[in-house]
Amino acid sequence: MGNCSTCTSKDKCSSKGESNICIKIMPKYGNVKNIIGVISGKGGVGKSTVTGIMATQLRKKGYKVGVLDADITGPSMPRFFGINKKRAEMMPIDDKNNFKFVPVETAMGIKVMSMNLLTASEDQPVIWRGPVITGVLNQMYTDTEWGDLDYLLIDMPPGTGDIALTVMENFPISELVIVSTPQDMVSMIVKKVVVMAQKVGVAIKGVVENMAYIECDGCEKKLKVFSKKSSEEHAEYLGLPLICEMPISLDLTEALEEGRAESFVADSPLYDLLFSALY
Template structure:
């Protein structure tokens, strides 16, 4: 358990491939849970490519690092969003958002462990961990070293993506981490005039892709330009909170 908090449930959000909207799905789930009244935290575990502060519009803020002894040990005070979601991310700890993190694997995993254990989470019902894509060091560290309850997999409707995501599914099964199901992102575009769902990436249904992965389908999310604009403006949290679509999509999750 972390030194500075009591966390009831830890859920990893993962994909085998970058660019599928994993961080966006993490933000949507966090907002959905907070809207339901839960105490929620988000750990941005993508140390070299963090993006959660952008979703919540807190990228101009910085987390506090408070020394606890004379041996250069710190505790981290996370940044809270407008809705009260506690977020810790490497982009909240560097002097500038664009500053790169050029570290090798062991250093990255060490910092991730410190961000988890030494952040002042207090009482949380859910801690969501936005994991980097793939089956590398960070994913393995989270699955094997953290008391993770389950993971949610994010994919998009293309056979190439499904094949890569399948590797993550097999990895989780091998290390014994339960998988709640798959969210298929960018599944379709809805016609403004008639409401028809136009599947631009694949003629296969979301259910067919979920069957290939061997996972329950949690929901399929549309390509949503309004959400994209809200993300760019740092207003995605309020957009999701005010949009009943996401309550409906994730009603069966938590």
């Protein structure tokens, strides 16, 4: 908890206790100006990839950026940044076994905290029930040494379950970015997240339609893969502004597999163009 004057949601939040004290959970070790949640209604739409691209683009613009991998049971952000073989530190802060997490920094200086940076190896499963997962997420958020950040991006698990509700209700989210693919079935499921956010009172920036097309070699035509409908039509169904539509990119896939997605995105004019006006 903290003073409402320092909360990133102070202008649109009604969650105030006595004496104008914000009841949102605040990080203990650092000052975060903006917290952006990246979410979708279902898995496999590229939500973590979009989170990584956004973080890279923000860092490229000179902002101080952190990423919290809130998908505790299916974390993937270390893979995007090529830091999956590194481990976050647990630094003692007193003689009572209290500690704080020291995140792993990427090549560009993005601070990342993920469950896959805390387990012995990245393929070690986390077999926990909901309340434990929620408690660990809260600890990773509050007890990480974030320092001064302009943006903290939270890569959220898909759906409308415990983690999504915890982040939306308890964290001072500035706004959400929704990730979808241009398919009626996917749009229907993603709509549930949109309605949830509206009910909870969290602002939504817009929707990124991922895997919207493949660019034809030689002819430069956009070939639709999943639907004859346009990304604009799917965004209209969701009732959201269309941030951008992203193509299926084998080059990006290869960069992800080789652990160099961060540098690939930073050097790509395409992602400069797609996300230039986001923040």
